[in-house]
Amino acid sequence: MMKQSFIVTLFILMLSSATQAFAVLPSRSSIAKKQPLRMIGSILDLLGGGGDSGLISPDKALPGRSTKMPNIDGLRHYVLGNKITEVPKGYKEAVFANGCFWGSEKGIWRLPKGIHSTAVGYCAGFTPNPTYEEACSGQTGHTEGVRVVYNPEEVSFVDVLRWFWEAHDPCSGMGQGNDRGTQYRSGFYHFDDEQKKLIEASKAAYEKELGRPITTEVAAASDYEEYGGLWYFGEAYHQQYLAKPGSRPYCSAQPQGVSLPDYEEWSPFPEGSDLRKKHEPTLPASFWKKYAPKRGCSVVQESNEPIAEESF
DSSP states (O other), X not given: OHHHHHHXXXXXXXXXXXXXXXXXXXXXXXXXXXXXXXXXXXXXIIXXXXXXXXXXXXXXXXXXXXXXXXXXXXXXXXXXXSBTTOOOTTOEEEEEEOSSHHHHHHHXXXXXXXXEEEEEEEESOSSSSOOHHHHHTTOSOOEEEEEEEEOTTTSOHHHHHHHHHHTSOTTSSSXXXXXXXXXXXXXXXXXXXXXXXXXXXXXXXXXXXXXXXXOXXXXXXXXXXXXXXXXXXXXXXXXXXXXXXXXXXXXXXXXXXXXOOOHHHHOSSOXXXXXXXXXXXXXXXXXXXXHSOOSSOOGGGSOSSOOOGGGO
Protein backbone atom coordinates (compact mmCIF):
# COMPACT_ATOMS: atom_id res chain seq x y z
CA MET A 1 0.00 0.00 0.00
CA MET A 2 2.84 2.40 0.86
CA LYS A 3 4.49 1.67 -2.49
CA GLN A 4 1.23 2.24 -4.33
CA SER A 5 0.67 5.55 -2.51
CA PHE A 6 4.19 6.60 -3.34
CA ILE A 7 3.70 5.85 -7.02
CA VAL A 8 0.40 7.74 -7.13
CA THR A 9 2.00 10.72 -5.38
CA LEU A 10 4.94 10.60 -7.78
CA PHE A 11 2.55 10.49 -10.72
CA ILE A 12 0.74 13.59 -9.45
CA LEU A 13 4.03 15.44 -9.04
CA MET A 14 5.19 14.49 -12.52
CA LEU A 15 1.83 15.46 -13.98
CA SER A 16 2.13 18.81 -12.23
CA SER A 17 5.61 19.28 -13.66
CA ALA A 18 4.33 18.43 -17.13
CA THR A 19 1.51 20.97 -16.79
CA GLN A 20 3.98 23.65 -15.76
CA ALA A 21 6.20 22.73 -18.70
CA PHE A 22 3.29 23.19 -21.09
CA ALA A 23 2.55 26.59 -19.54
CA VAL A 24 5.95 28.03 -20.36
CA LEU A 25 6.32 26.56 -23.83
CA PRO A 26 5.09 28.32 -26.97
CA SER A 27 1.67 26.98 -27.93
CA ARG A 28 2.84 26.32 -31.47
CA SER A 29 5.68 24.08 -30.38
CA SER A 30 4.38 20.57 -30.95
CA ILE A 31 7.87 19.19 -30.60
CA ALA A 32 8.24 20.38 -27.03
CA LYS A 33 5.06 18.58 -26.04
CA LYS A 34 6.96 15.32 -26.23
CA GLN A 35 9.17 16.14 -23.24
CA PRO A 36 6.48 16.01 -20.52
CA LEU A 37 4.67 13.25 -22.39
CA ARG A 38 7.71 10.99 -22.13
CA MET A 39 7.79 11.71 -18.37
CA ILE A 40 4.10 10.85 -18.13
CA GLY A 41 4.75 7.73 -20.17
CA SER A 42 7.44 6.63 -17.75
CA ILE A 43 5.07 6.97 -14.81
CA LEU A 44 2.35 5.15 -16.70
CA ASP A 45 4.86 2.35 -17.22
CA LEU A 46 4.89 1.95 -13.44
CA LEU A 47 1.14 2.22 -12.99
CA GLY A 48 0.01 -0.01 -15.79
CA GLY A 49 2.30 -1.17 -18.55
CA GLY A 50 5.66 -1.22 -16.83
CA GLY A 51 7.75 -4.12 -15.69
CA ASP A 52 7.58 -7.47 -17.39
CA SER A 53 3.90 -8.15 -16.85
CA GLY A 54 2.03 -10.10 -19.50
CA LEU A 55 0.09 -8.69 -22.42
CA ILE A 56 -3.42 -7.51 -21.60
CA SER A 57 -6.24 -9.67 -22.96
CA PRO A 58 -8.44 -8.21 -25.73
CA ASP A 59 -11.56 -8.29 -23.56
CA LYS A 60 -9.86 -6.12 -20.91
CA ALA A 61 -8.30 -3.59 -23.30
CA LEU A 62 -9.46 0.01 -23.42
CA PRO A 63 -12.41 0.63 -25.79
CA GLY A 64 -10.67 3.22 -27.95
CA ARG A 65 -12.53 5.31 -30.51
CA SER A 66 -13.64 5.39 -34.13
CA THR A 67 -11.93 8.68 -35.02
CA LYS A 68 -8.48 8.54 -36.59
CA MET A 69 -5.44 10.31 -35.25
CA PRO A 70 -5.72 14.01 -36.20
CA ASN A 71 -3.21 15.87 -38.35
CA ILE A 72 -1.86 12.75 -40.05
CA ASP A 73 -3.65 12.76 -43.42
CA GLY A 74 -1.52 14.78 -45.82
CA LEU A 75 1.39 15.00 -43.37
CA ARG A 76 4.74 14.85 -45.13
CA HIS A 77 7.85 13.14 -43.85
CA TYR A 78 9.99 15.73 -42.10
CA VAL A 79 13.19 14.48 -43.78
CA LEU A 80 12.15 12.65 -46.95
CA GLY A 81 9.27 14.95 -47.91
CA ASN A 82 6.79 12.26 -49.00
CA LYS A 83 3.29 11.81 -47.55
CA ILE A 84 3.60 9.31 -44.73
CA THR A 85 0.21 7.67 -45.39
CA GLU A 86 0.68 6.90 -49.08
CA VAL A 87 1.90 3.64 -50.59
CA PRO A 88 2.83 4.17 -54.25
CA LYS A 89 2.08 1.42 -56.76
CA GLY A 90 4.65 -1.35 -56.58
CA TYR A 91 5.88 -0.32 -53.14
CA LYS A 92 5.66 -2.52 -50.04
CA GLU A 93 5.04 -2.05 -46.32
CA ALA A 94 6.96 -3.37 -43.36
CA VAL A 95 5.86 -2.95 -39.74
CA PHE A 96 8.08 -3.73 -36.77
CA ALA A 97 8.71 -2.75 -33.15
CA ASN A 98 12.04 -2.68 -31.34
CA GLY A 99 11.92 -0.26 -28.43
CA CYS A 100 11.19 3.46 -28.27
CA PHE A 101 10.03 4.33 -31.76
CA TRP A 102 12.03 7.55 -32.10
CA GLY A 103 15.39 5.87 -32.72
CA SER A 104 13.87 2.85 -34.46
CA GLU A 105 12.36 5.11 -37.10
CA LYS A 106 15.48 7.21 -37.63
CA GLY A 107 17.67 4.20 -38.35
CA ILE A 108 15.41 3.13 -41.22
CA TRP A 109 14.83 6.51 -42.88
CA ARG A 110 18.63 6.89 -43.05
CA LEU A 111 19.05 3.85 -45.31
CA PRO A 112 20.68 5.13 -48.52
CA LYS A 113 17.97 4.23 -51.02
CA GLY A 114 14.52 2.80 -51.51
CA ILE A 115 12.79 4.24 -48.42
CA HIS A 116 9.71 6.25 -49.46
CA SER A 117 8.61 7.06 -45.93
CA THR A 118 8.71 5.97 -42.32
CA ALA A 119 6.20 6.66 -39.57
CA VAL A 120 5.81 5.87 -35.90
CA GLY A 121 2.68 4.53 -34.28
CA TYR A 122 1.07 1.78 -32.27
CA CYS A 123 0.84 -1.77 -33.57
CA ALA A 124 -0.30 -5.26 -32.63
CA GLY A 125 -2.86 -4.23 -30.03
CA PHE A 126 -6.57 -4.40 -29.36
CA THR A 127 -7.75 -0.80 -28.87
CA PRO A 128 -8.88 1.14 -31.97
CA ASN A 129 -7.07 4.45 -32.56
CA PRO A 130 -5.09 4.57 -29.28
CA THR A 131 -3.33 7.65 -27.97
CA TYR A 132 0.24 7.78 -26.71
CA GLU A 133 -0.90 7.94 -23.11
CA GLU A 134 -3.18 4.93 -23.58
CA ALA A 135 -0.46 2.86 -25.23
CA CYS A 136 1.96 3.79 -22.43
CA SER A 137 -0.52 2.52 -19.85
CA GLY A 138 -0.21 -1.02 -21.18
CA GLN A 139 -4.00 -1.19 -21.40
CA THR A 140 -4.29 -1.29 -25.21
CA GLY A 141 -1.92 -4.16 -26.02
CA HIS A 142 0.01 -2.08 -28.54
CA THR A 143 3.74 -1.81 -28.88
CA GLU A 144 5.55 1.28 -30.15
CA GLY A 145 6.19 0.53 -33.80
CA VAL A 146 7.55 1.77 -37.11
CA ARG A 147 5.86 1.54 -40.50
CA VAL A 148 8.16 1.56 -43.52
CA VAL A 149 7.02 2.15 -47.09
CA TYR A 150 9.80 0.98 -49.40
CA ASN A 151 10.59 0.27 -53.04
CA PRO A 152 11.58 -3.42 -53.27
CA GLU A 153 13.41 -2.66 -56.52
CA GLU A 154 15.84 -0.46 -54.62
CA VAL A 155 16.04 -1.90 -51.12
CA SER A 156 15.36 -5.48 -50.13
CA PHE A 157 13.05 -6.54 -47.34
CA VAL A 158 16.08 -8.51 -46.13
CA ASP A 159 17.98 -5.24 -45.62
CA VAL A 160 15.11 -3.84 -43.55
CA LEU A 161 15.05 -7.10 -41.58
CA ARG A 162 18.76 -7.00 -40.93
CA TRP A 163 18.59 -3.44 -39.63
CA PHE A 164 15.68 -4.41 -37.39
CA TRP A 165 17.51 -7.34 -35.79
CA GLU A 166 20.83 -5.57 -35.32
CA ALA A 167 19.32 -2.30 -34.02
CA HIS A 168 18.03 -3.74 -30.71
CA ASP A 169 18.19 -6.61 -28.26
CA PRO A 170 15.53 -9.08 -29.44
CA CYS A 171 16.03 -11.25 -26.36
CA SER A 172 14.84 -8.74 -23.77
CA GLY A 173 11.20 -9.72 -23.40
CA MET A 174 8.79 -6.93 -22.52
CA GLY A 175 11.06 -3.93 -23.02
CA GLN A 176 14.30 -2.38 -24.23
CA GLY A 177 16.87 -0.93 -21.88
CA ASN A 178 15.22 1.10 -19.13
CA ASP A 179 11.90 1.18 -21.00
CA ARG A 180 9.94 -1.74 -19.61
CA GLY A 181 6.43 -2.85 -20.45
CA THR A 182 4.45 -4.57 -23.18
CA GLN A 183 4.45 -1.32 -25.15
CA TYR A 184 8.19 -1.76 -25.76
CA ARG A 185 8.19 -5.42 -26.79
CA SER A 186 9.99 -6.53 -29.94
CA GLY A 187 7.87 -7.62 -32.87
CA PHE A 188 7.80 -8.00 -36.64
CA TYR A 189 4.49 -8.36 -38.48
CA HIS A 190 4.11 -9.85 -41.95
CA PHE A 191 1.79 -8.94 -44.81
CA ASP A 192 2.40 -12.00 -47.00
CA ASP A 193 3.88 -15.48 -46.88
CA GLU A 194 7.25 -14.39 -48.27
CA GLN A 195 7.73 -11.87 -45.49
CA LYS A 196 6.71 -14.49 -42.95
CA LYS A 197 9.27 -16.99 -44.17
CA LEU A 198 12.03 -14.39 -44.24
CA ILE A 199 11.25 -13.13 -40.73
CA GLU A 200 11.15 -16.63 -39.24
CA ALA A 201 14.29 -17.84 -41.03
CA SER A 202 16.30 -14.75 -40.08
CA LYS A 203 15.05 -15.01 -36.50
CA ALA A 204 16.35 -18.57 -36.22
CA ALA A 205 19.70 -17.56 -37.72
CA TYR A 206 20.11 -14.53 -35.45
CA GLU A 207 19.10 -16.47 -32.36
CA LYS A 208 21.85 -18.97 -33.08
CA GLU A 209 24.33 -16.14 -33.57
CA LEU A 210 23.33 -14.44 -30.30
CA GLY A 211 23.29 -17.69 -28.34
CA ARG A 212 20.16 -16.66 -26.44
CA PRO A 213 16.43 -17.22 -26.99
CA ILE A 214 14.82 -14.45 -29.05
CA THR A 215 11.52 -13.19 -27.63
CA THR A 216 10.45 -11.19 -30.69
CA GLU A 217 6.75 -11.51 -31.51
CA VAL A 218 6.06 -12.67 -35.07
CA ALA A 219 2.48 -12.43 -36.33
CA ALA A 220 0.39 -11.77 -39.43
CA ALA A 221 -1.09 -8.32 -39.98
CA SER A 222 -4.40 -10.08 -40.63
CA ASP A 223 -4.43 -11.35 -37.04
CA TYR A 224 -5.41 -7.85 -35.93
CA GLU A 225 -8.22 -7.13 -38.38
CA GLU A 226 -10.84 -7.90 -35.74
CA TYR A 227 -9.34 -5.12 -33.59
CA GLY A 228 -9.45 -2.53 -36.37
CA GLY A 229 -6.09 -3.36 -37.91
CA LEU A 230 -2.45 -3.95 -37.13
CA TRP A 231 -1.34 -0.33 -37.36
CA TYR A 232 -2.39 3.07 -36.02
CA PHE A 233 -0.37 6.22 -36.68
CA GLY A 234 1.08 8.01 -33.68
CA GLU A 235 0.60 11.70 -32.95
CA ALA A 236 2.04 14.17 -35.46
CA TYR A 237 4.64 15.46 -32.98
CA HIS A 238 6.08 11.95 -32.68
CA GLN A 239 6.69 11.63 -36.42
CA GLN A 240 10.42 11.93 -37.23
CA TYR A 241 10.82 13.39 -33.76
CA LEU A 242 14.61 13.10 -33.63
CA ALA A 243 15.02 15.23 -36.77
CA LYS A 244 13.12 18.19 -35.34
CA PRO A 245 14.60 21.23 -33.56
CA GLY A 246 14.51 20.92 -29.79
CA SER A 247 14.19 17.14 -29.76
CA ARG A 248 15.69 15.16 -26.91
CA PRO A 249 18.24 12.58 -28.18
CA TYR A 250 16.67 9.60 -26.48
CA CYS A 251 16.78 5.97 -27.57
CA SER A 252 16.10 2.90 -25.45
CA ALA A 253 17.04 0.21 -27.96
CA GLN A 254 20.05 -1.93 -27.10
CA PRO A 255 21.95 -3.09 -30.22
CA GLN A 256 24.17 -6.02 -29.37
CA GLY A 257 26.92 -5.43 -31.90
CA VAL A 258 26.24 -8.84 -33.46
CA SER A 259 25.72 -9.21 -37.21
CA LEU A 260 22.97 -11.25 -38.84
CA PRO A 261 24.61 -14.06 -40.84
CA ASP A 262 24.77 -13.67 -44.62
CA TYR A 263 21.49 -14.16 -46.44
CA GLU A 264 22.82 -17.19 -48.30
CA GLU A 265 23.27 -19.00 -45.00
CA TRP A 266 19.66 -18.70 -43.86
CA SER A 267 17.47 -17.95 -46.88
CA PRO A 268 14.24 -19.97 -46.62
CA PHE A 269 14.02 -20.31 -50.41
CA PRO A 270 15.70 -23.06 -52.47
CA GLU A 271 19.10 -22.34 -53.94
CA GLY A 272 18.78 -21.07 -57.49
CA SER A 273 15.08 -20.25 -57.14
CA ASP A 274 13.50 -16.99 -58.31
CA LEU A 275 12.35 -16.22 -54.77
CA ARG A 276 15.83 -16.59 -53.38
CA LYS A 277 17.15 -14.17 -56.00
CA LYS A 278 14.19 -11.80 -55.55
CA HIS A 279 15.02 -11.17 -51.91
CA GLU A 280 18.79 -10.88 -52.14
CA PRO A 281 20.05 -7.91 -50.11
CA THR A 282 20.74 -4.72 -52.05
CA LEU A 283 22.99 -3.04 -49.49
CA PRO A 284 26.60 -4.23 -49.88
CA ALA A 285 28.93 -5.51 -47.19
CA SER A 286 30.75 -2.17 -47.27
CA PHE A 287 27.58 -0.44 -46.06
CA TRP A 288 27.19 -2.77 -43.08
CA LYS A 289 30.87 -2.58 -42.22
CA LYS A 290 30.63 1.20 -41.86
CA TYR A 291 27.04 1.85 -40.81
CA ALA A 292 25.66 -1.22 -39.02
CA PRO A 293 24.08 -0.40 -35.62
CA LYS A 294 26.74 -0.16 -32.94
CA ARG A 295 26.46 -1.64 -29.48
CA GLY A 296 24.41 0.73 -27.36
CA CYS A 297 22.21 3.19 -29.27
CA SER A 298 24.21 5.68 -31.31
CA VAL A 299 21.68 6.44 -34.03
CA VAL A 300 20.47 9.51 -32.13
CA GLN A 301 23.87 11.12 -32.68
CA GLU A 302 23.93 10.47 -36.44
CA SER A 303 22.96 12.90 -39.19
CA ASN A 304 19.26 13.11 -39.98
CA GLU A 305 19.85 12.85 -43.72
CA PRO A 306 19.88 9.49 -45.56
CA ILE A 307 23.33 7.95 -45.84
CA ALA A 308 25.03 8.87 -49.12
CA GLU A 309 25.76 5.88 -51.36
CA GLU A 310 29.17 7.25 -52.28
CA SER A 311 30.17 7.18 -48.60
CA PHE A 312 30.59 3.41 -48.53
